[in-house]
Amino acid sequence: MRFARHTSMRHSIALRSASIVIMFTFGVGLLFALVSVPLMQRHESGRLEAMVSELAATVEPTVSIACFVGDKALAAEVARGLLKNHAIASVRIVAGANVLADLHGEGRVASDTAVASIQRSIASPFNAEEIVGELTLVPDVREIRAQAGSYARYLGVILVLQAIALAAVVVYVGLKVVVGPIKKISDELHLLEVENGKHLAMPVGNERNEFGRLTLDVNALIDRLSALLGSERKQRQEREHSERRLRLIFDNTESGMFVVDAAFRLLDWNAALARELGLSAERGVERSVPRLDLLLAPHGERVRALVERTRFDARAIAEDFEIHIPGQRAAKWLNLLLQAIEPDRLHGMIQDVTARKLTEAAALALAAKDALTGLLNRRGMELVIDRQLQAAKAGELPSITLMMLDLDWFKQVNDTHGHEGGDEVLQVVARRLQSAVRPADIVARWGGDEFVLLLNETTDAASASILATRLIERLSEPITLANGAVARIGASIGLATFGGEIDSRESLLHAADGAMYGAKQHGRSRVGWSSPLSAGGRAAG
């Protein structure tokens, strides 16, 4: 197959140039022949004229004698002799008025005006001055044409032979000089394996021409290509190594790793993630492609927002999510870290941060509680008040009532029973307050022997006042200490309600504090109201 193709190519170049040469030469030959026929005719006419003229000169002495003597036989003999020449159509010899000979060649055509007939005056053989006769020779026009035609044919044949010779040379040159080296180079190229950097052999005798240059260029190309292939192979190996390394990390790390697209579908994930989210470790086992936002179900909206935010951000973005995995008892805290590789392809990492979250929550709780009583401390209470105030401002709560409570005679308890006794009393107070209020009401130790109560469920002033009075009664009951001693205390309470001028934590506390101070002024174990609207409050008790 290959051989056949080569052969045809080989033939086509050589034969095509040869046929072009032949056609061209034939065309030119035809043109030359066409142009040459009239030229040849003219030339032939001239030649014939000269020849006839020479013939006339040749026979002139004899004609002269014939004319001189008036010898018809001699004249006829000369005329017959002349007619042996095909170029002559007729001969006429006249001596004065006497026609000595008038012969016409058989089958000859007398010339028309194209070729003039030759007329010679014949002088006496003995006196050049004396004209004794006239010789007329008429050339044969057909002979002239035939001669011219044969010359043209001759020229044509010569040109055809030349064309054939030229074509042969062109075919030879085409095969030997052009097609041969091309075929050699093309065969070598066909079998060339670039990887091992083998070069083309320089075609002998063509070192300094186009083939030589072609070979050099191809060899340079081979060098560049094999260098390129080498470096690419090396790069590919390195890439494979690093991919394998990464895969190893990906598969074996304790962090859940995955790849997610813009439609939140998980394209790839590792065993750790499968464990974390309760997925199958084998990809493809899942019936449908799992979706990240559905896996973190209650937070779907946040997950989608996070993905959208990360897609067009060069940085990695992380958020914590609290989720309940079906079949697992406790809630789990997961830290989700996303990083966009492309806008449609994000790498993600999920880590279980439940332990950290619990520690944080414990620390927070620790910071907000009073170590002695287990109640909220002042800082924790402030946060609670702030939150409730925000809810109240948003209209989510009907009202907030703050109770400021200060123990009476606590200094004396401390003096009498020491600090341990004081601490015991404070713990008992805390328990009594806690048990007296409703579950939603919050009790905090404000500091020293001061307590603050935030009444969430006891919202109307009357109930608040009743609660305050009951608390005072409850706290006034004797307290038996661990060592058997009995301590007695009382309490003064100030109440303030959010609303009107009281529009912040500070003003609320200030108002309650003022009411409590007023209650103490009026004799202890009393309840005071900050607002004059809560009539009877201040007087009560």
Place this chain on the structure above:
Amino acid sequence: MNAIHRRCCALLTLVAVFGCTVAAAADLVVIVNPGSGVRSMTRDEVAKVFMARYRQLPSGTTALPMDLGPDSLERKDFYMRLLGKQLPDINAYWARLLFSGRASPPHQVANSAAAVDAVAENKGAIAYIDKRQVDTRVRVVLELDD
């Protein structure tokens, strides 16, 4: 001695040249029969008669030209003086005409004396002879001097 020898040589040469000249320079005359009615002829008329263009003498008598022996001195001189031609030319001329047989060369006689006799006997005869051979039986119509 040397001068004498040289003079002798010169004299000998002179004698030889002169002798030749005398031999060649014999005057030729063209003669006819007195009864032919021809008194004189031009050189051209004589030539045409001898070269067979004219077959009659100017008087109308049929011409009978006479040639001397083919290698005779008179013949050579005659054609040279009359036509300016050598004898081979004349012979070639006749050779060509001999082919047709229509014209024939002049009748040949042995010498001038025979020529005179022939002219004297034939009315249309015409011949050339050495002037010194002329006698009363013939009439000179043309003299061919040097």
